[in-house]
Amino acid sequence: MASTVTPLPSVTPPSKQQVLLQGLENTGEQVFARIVAADYGFRVSNRWNRTAKNLADDIKSTNSKFQNCTVDNLEKLVDRVIISADHHYTVYELSQGDATQVRQALTAQIGQIPTNLYAQTYPDLVDFNTVSSTTSGHYLCKVVDMGDGIACIYASVVKDPVQGYRQTAGAPMDTFQYFHTVFVPHNEDRIEVRVSHKAPAKYHEKHATSINNEFINIVGAQGVRFTPTLVNFFSCITSYFGDASVGRIAHAVLTTGQDSKDAELKSMRDKTYCARTQHVVDTRNNFNYVCRAILIRKPHIGKGSGEVSIYFFPHVNTWEANSCWSMQIKKPQSSVALNSIITDAIARS
Structure with a gap:
């Protein structure tokens, strides 16, 4: 009796849409993804499973209000989240x-x-x-x-x-x-x-x-x-700390500069808090405190309670060398806003 061979079931490769959605989930940046998705008219939710379903349904929809909800724009959304979150x-x-x-x-x-x-x-x-x-x-x-x-x-x-x-x-x-x-x-x-x-x-x-x-x-x-000329953001720390027109300071590290004794001013949850309103005094040596690291938070323009976070947190040894070679930006409202933040920081450098 001739033997028969049962073929292995073929595995259907994931579609481009499925790969994009999986990649977006793996970023762990669903909060930022909701900000970016609004630019393309996608519906989002606080829960990822619901958001993924909304994105897929919006792409399939024939409703004209979802005309920008395409696989190509989903790809742009994912790229933007990966490069800017x-x-x-x-x-x-x-x-x-x-x-x-x-x-x-x-x-x-x-x-x-x-x-x-x-x-x-x-x-x-x-x-x-x-x-x-x-x-x-x-x-x-x-x-x-x-x-x-x-x-x-x-x-x-x-x-x-x-x-x-x-x-x-x-x-x-x-x-x-x-x-x-x-x-x-x-x-x-x-x-x-x-x-x-x-x-x-x-x-x-x-x-x-x-x-x-x-x-x-x-x-x-x-x-x-x-x-290329590497930008030194060191001057930004003092500049932003003294400029009340640029957001609020949610976290500041102050030091005397003489004995490296730090004082931290911080309130990460209170959106009315700003470290600029606090004053630190050295009652023993009368050393003056200066700011060596700051986290600025600026509200997104328009509806919602979102904020962009801007950090200048050099290592203490780097700061003591009058240097700050990087800045951190978290959840910018848009690419235009992100560009503006970087341009302003360079101008203060």
């Missing part, structure tokens, strides 16, 4: 000529999908349980024109010892993936290296440097060389 910004100013050449070099790469695994999976995360081996590093996933500028989105892959183990040669390792971005605005002569706050703090500076080097390489491959 909560990042540490290192900024390099360029000459007008260099900025023009950089944008031209990037334009030639828009839409080209890199061959690495992370680009094929983007915006979803790689399931490292199904991958035989991985190498730490930074992998270009996408070059996309966001309308206000060109974004180069990278997957940064790191290996850390499993919790409870030390960093030794034989220690079992966990693998993690984070999305970082280099953003080049169309109307500003600068480069913004955006490192996701989801990456542990120990990686922020390292990844900012590494991602910038990767960016220089891909632009250099087009024959473009440029001379």
Whole structure:
């Protein structure tokens, strides 16, 4: 009797819409996604399951009020969340000529999908349980024109010892993936290296440097060389602390400068609180307290109670060297508002 072979059931690959929704869920930035989704007319909810259903239903709808709710716009929404939700910004100013050449070099790469695994999976995360081996590093996933500028989105892959183990040669390792971005605005002569706050703090500076080097390489491959000037945000701390017209200060760290004794002024939940109304006195030595780190919160314009958070929190040793090489921005209301925040900070630097 002839043997028969039962074919294995075929696995239908996920649709582009399913990959986008899974990627959006994995960002963990549903609050920010609701802000961005409003620009495209998508309906959102406080619960992710409901939001995912709304997004899918809005795309299928034939109602004219959902005409902007397309898979292409869902992709733009996901990209915007990934590149703008909560990042540490290192900024390099360029000459007008260099900025023009950089944008031209990037334009030639828009839409080209890199061959690495992370680009094929983007915006979803790689399931490292199904991958035989991985190498730490930074992998270009996408070059996309966001309308206000060109974004180069990278997957940064790191290996850390499993919790409870030390960093030794034989220690079992966990693998993690984070999305970082280099953003080049169309109307500003600068480069913004955006490192996701989801990456542990120990990686922020390292990844900012590494991602910038990767960016220089891909632009250099087009024959473009440029001379960047790194922005020092140190002066912003004093400037914003003394300017009551720029939001409220939800958290400030003050120090005497002489003995490094810090005083923290902080109220993260009270939206009426501002550290500028507080006064700290050294009754022993009469040292003057100065601000060395601030968190500013500014309300979103219009309805709702949303706020954008702007941080200048250099390490104490960096501050003592009169330096602050990055700023953090969380949940900007729009790309226009985000650009305005960065431009204003540069002007005060």
